[in-house]
Amino acid sequence: MNLSDLEIAKASKMRPIQEIAAKLGISEEDIRPYGKYVAKLPLKLIDESKMKGKKLILVTAITPTTAGEGKTTASIGLTEGLNKIGINAAVVIREPSLGPVFGMKGGAAGGGYAQVLPMEYINLHFTGDFAAIEKAHNLLAALLDNHIHSQKNTLNIDPRKITWKRVMDMNERALRDIVIGLGGPAQGVVRESGFDITAASEVMAALCLSKDLMDLKEKLGNIIVGYTFQDEPVRAHQLKANGAMTALMKHAIMPNLVQTIEGNPAIIHGGPFANIAQGSNSIIATKMGLSLADYVVTEAGFASDLGGEKFLDLKCQYGGLKPDAVVLVATIRALKSHAGIASANLKEPNPKAVADGLPNLEKHIENIRHFMLVPIVAINKFSTDSEDEITVVTDCCKKLGVEVAVCEAWEKGGEGAIELAKAVKQAVNTGKSHFTPLYDFNWPIEQKIETIARKIYGAAEVEYSVKAKQQIKLFNKIGLDKLPVCIAKTQYSLSDDPLLINRPSGFTVKIREFDIAAGAGFIIPIAGTIMRMPGLPSKPAAENIDIDADGNISGLF
Template identity: 40%
Template sequence: MPVRSHPETSNQPKRLPIVEVATKIGVSPRGLLNFGPHKAKVTADLINALENKPDGTLLLVTSVGPTLASGSGAAAAIAISDALNRIGARSMSCLREASLAECLAEACDRPALSVIDWHFTGDLHAVTAAHNYLAALIDNHIHWGNELDIDARRIVWRRVLDLDDRALRSIVNSLGGVENGFPREDGFGLTASSEVMAILCLSLDHKDLLRRLGNIVVAYNSAEAPLYARDLRAQETLAALLAEALLPNLVQTPENNPAFIHGGPCGTSGHGCTSLIATKTALKLADYVITDAGCGADVDVVKFFDIKCRTGGLTPAAVVIITSPRALKLQSGIGEEDVTAENVSAVANGCAALKQHIANIRKFGVGAIVAIATSPTDTQEEVDAITAAASIDCTPAISFTHWEQGRAGVDALARHLMDCCDASSDGLRRLYSDGLPLWYKARTIATEFYGATDISADEAVVAQFKALQAAGYGHLPISMVMTPGAAAKQRRLRAAEPLVVREVVLAAGAEFITVVCGENACNPGLPKPQPKAASA
């Protein structure tokens, strides 16, 4: 897999058999379903046997933004986990899978885990097959008489594929004659954005998976009543397609430590977190579990707390915010061509975004730690400016240099994290209550997290909020869909204008409401530069 290399990749120890890596967390070969010598899934029997074991400590790693200058949250999570193991703790990293679409569009930054090839263990293919099988059932039902009275104009279940292709965003299907069905508008989104992917990542076990799949709303009938996947008797087959994909994938880090790589919901159009079953299993196996969330603190930390933690009963001990002088220069408006030149004032200006992220995390009752990823072009004065900005909020800031110094550059950060985790916590706070109406949940996120004074929407979108509230979905949490660029723009606007909501989408099986803000293409298309596949 063409991934960005860790500086020590060429010098890393030889990969061990995965059965040997598993022994570090007390897993015997009987607890593994092997996919070759270096990757495996853990079995359902193993997961069930761990049920009564105490949980370890959960740490969330995120970044100021999704750019490379911000520092990869996934790369930092692996480096921190390896450092914790070096200093005597038993640690695992627990991260999302990279999609094929990400790899081919050069959007993938999964670091230093080269065993994770383009197809890995086939989880994303299983999600694609399950999603599209349900889509095929809808059209097949209409073709053979439409007993459920599906209104073809109100089918809300589009198809997906694990490939960026703008030509498939909006299509007309079933052309070519009577035998091909009834022509209608359709389109393809990305597998990573599929509700099936979200369901896979939020299900606690197979029974929960089956229930959630049956609850997917696929269409509405002529009386505008919802029709579910269970109405098509689809949930059993969908669950069978996903049975193996539900099991976490075990691989190894550059230092031969165990890591779960499981689930790949999109960070901008999905909830952006690795699977609950992988996270909760890792907490039973390790003293410390290091996970990341989506595209950065701009967009996905709120989804981690509001959706993943709320669903799974998780409480992280701390949140590590990865930043760098270069990232904060970009936040202040400096162009990418100028980020390597010393500019202390630009770093200081960019710290406004960092301080906002710290404040946002504290609203959930969790402490933040700033990790400053330094590079040879950064100056001590720039690093000092970040440390000073964090200290105003009584937030510790630790420099680390894992891209430059490798192992030695992370140990101090790991020790500090262990000390912080030992401190007492008041417990996780929610940003809003389940009983708050959907409109006001979205408004709370916009005002508390993005600094807007309010949210605004046209009459059609306001009607969507009201309809979902009236239909009994008002208790669900909100997944705010916003690109990192839109989030940064909103922070710069502050109170200048409200946050505009463009669309509201029900994910009844995943059990959240997607609130779309700004432009967010369901299938972004390949970028202008030559994609990686040409030189793979």
């Protein structure tokens, strides 16, 4: 009988959080418990002098299928495997958003026997970090509308040029575009607005790129909420909003400590999506891990062209981080999908289709090498994968001079990731990684975008709409041109067209407009059509989630 992820999690024996903290050398006095099995970690535990010589491993992936390729499962499994071979390792990952939990993908706590616990608690609200981000974001929206209504708009804000929407941690397409202020003069100024999902909030992005509470306060103050009638940017500190916003984030800025199924430390913090934001956990959490463990395994959302690139170009440059190796997760089913095999037929053995899908894997290997880093391919094994199919992938990796390991962490936990753990240990100890970012922040905006598009996506050209060109002129004028770029595009293709599978070539990336995250510290070129507020699928995962009279939850995955 195959157990569900939730059943496996419930059957696992958890250790008191004090024991998990002790594994990292943290005293009971230095944790802030949230019940028996979760704790907040104070920022004073970060010690950059203790980070020297520690190893940072990034886990990314090839272009995924709609179900995802198991990066979080592989990250947790690798951490279990490293501990099994005698290495003091911790996994540092993002927090789940309720959008995917109730939508199509489900939770983000790993799967099978490679999970973080308590799984239900982590996937449903957790310690309230997302709620704090949501409240801080919406407080700014309320203060903005109140300024226009009650304070006679002394900042001269043009209501037609307000860019700050509201957020909620839920998939809700009906709220993407709305009109607010209806009902007469007492209800405020009538204008168009909308909602984004909380993971897309600039407050989330700022949290994950902050170094401490006062740095967060400064970043929140620099958020641009709109423009005046003279096209001058209006920032949150002009509305006197960032003090109260930061007060709401007092506890949310502290990373969360939980445990893996095998009782190893897991630090979870932040949750920006990788197709619309930077897609990785906070700099604070990563540095916390490097201060306390010898090896830190962390993942970035989607593939190397999205979360991977943004982790390396944005997070690492802002945080002064240098990865020692990159694990590239691949699945047989994704490779077959890139060969054009229909979803209904992905379970059928088809070595030729796997071979036809290999150009996608090869491109992601190439992407990692652009950063002068050593890639290790992890084949996330499913029960339907045949040995012949796996051999096709391992032979390809050997020809490219890339280490490859089969990862069976979902089925076997740490035992199933020992091969991968040994490959990672060998790779980081060779010292062959010499991390080099793809671009310099001081480059012109167009040069930064085109470098990513050509080198990482494989594009032939980049095309800008009239609106995008006008926005670039504005950014140059107001001094935002030296910020890094965080390109928003589809996760289902290396290009900006989700229908172009495998390794497309000769395509043009079309930048239709920009968003700006001046507080967090990046510019967002939007390629193709990207939804910052997803909708629920026709069969939402929420329909399968239930609870009984004793409080036992079912249907969560």
